[in-house]
Amino acid sequence: MVPLSFREITARLKQLTLPEIDVVIGIGSGGIVPAGIVAFHLNAELQVMVLNYRDEQNTPRYDEPKLLQKPFGNLDGKRILLVDDVSVSGKTMNAALQQLKGLDVKTLAMKGKADYVLFPDIKDCVQWPWKESKDTVQAKAEEEE
Numbered sequence: 001m002v003p004l005s006f007r008e009i010t011a012r013l014k015q016l017t018l019p020e021i022d023v024v025i026g027i028g029s030g031g032i033v034p035a036g037i038v039a040f041h042l043n044a045e046l047q048v049m050v051l052n053y054r055d056e057q058n059t060p061r062y063d064e065p066k067l068l069q070k071p072f073g074n075l076d077g078k079r080i081l082l083v084d085d086v087s088v089s090g091k092t093m094n095a096a097l098q099q100l101k102g103l104d105v106k107t108l109a110m111k112g113k114a115d116y117v118l119f120p121d122i123k124d125c126v127q128w129p130w131k132e133s134k135d136t137v138q139a140k141a142e143e144e145e
Contacts, residue, residue, distance in 0.1 A: 003127040004119070006037075009110070012118050013041050019106060022078040025049050025071050027096050031084035033130040034110050038083050047071040049082075049099060053092050065095040080105045085128060087112035 021044045026035025028050035039046035053065035080103055087093045087109040097105060107114035111122050119126070 001125045001127050002122050004129060006129050009034075009037065009118065009129070010041070013038065016116060016118065018042065018081070018108070018116060020079055021081045021106075023047055023071075023075065024081045024083055025096075025100075027051055027082065027084040027092060028069070030086065033128075034085050034108075035083035038081065038108060042081070044081070047073075049096055051092050051095055053095075065092045067095070067099060070099060075100070075103050078104065082107045083109070084112075084114075085110045086126070087114050 018038075021042050023045045024035050024039035024042065025047045026032040026039075026049070028048050032048055035048070036046055038044075048069065049067075049071050050069035051065040052068055053060060053062060055061050080100060082093070082096055082100065082105055084093055084096075084107075087107070090113055093107055093109070093114065097107070106116065108116040108118070110128075111117060111119045111126060
């Protein structure tokens with residue numbers, strides 16, 4: 001597993017040339033934190049679209065991703081960047097794109113397949129800094145005691 005820090009992620013984001021964007025939409029749940037980082041970097045509005053497809057062990061729960069929450073407001077005429085942490089099969093990203101059909105949308109994934117990929121060189125699983133394992137959190141707490 002490849003550990004990445006917030007510093008490494010923001011450094012890579014600064015190297016990426018992105019188009020002008022009005023709204024960043026994070027695919028929940030894995031894409032919410034990355035979308036927040038990207039929206040801050042681009043000084044863009046942040047919204048969330050919640051789709052559920054996989055469980056905590058990364059096993060598909062359903063045949064197709066299920067939409068649980070749409071972005072709000074009128075997105076017509078807005079330049080949208082759809083963000084997720086990982087897009088390997090593309091099922092979740094494609095389901096989100098279907099919800100935004102007819103709009104000006106580009107995609108960004110931290111790793112995997114998208115219009116923009118922050119870490120195209122990483123093929124292994126990633127330990128994202130916002131998804132620390134309970135063991136890591138417990139070990140840090142014990143070190144502080």
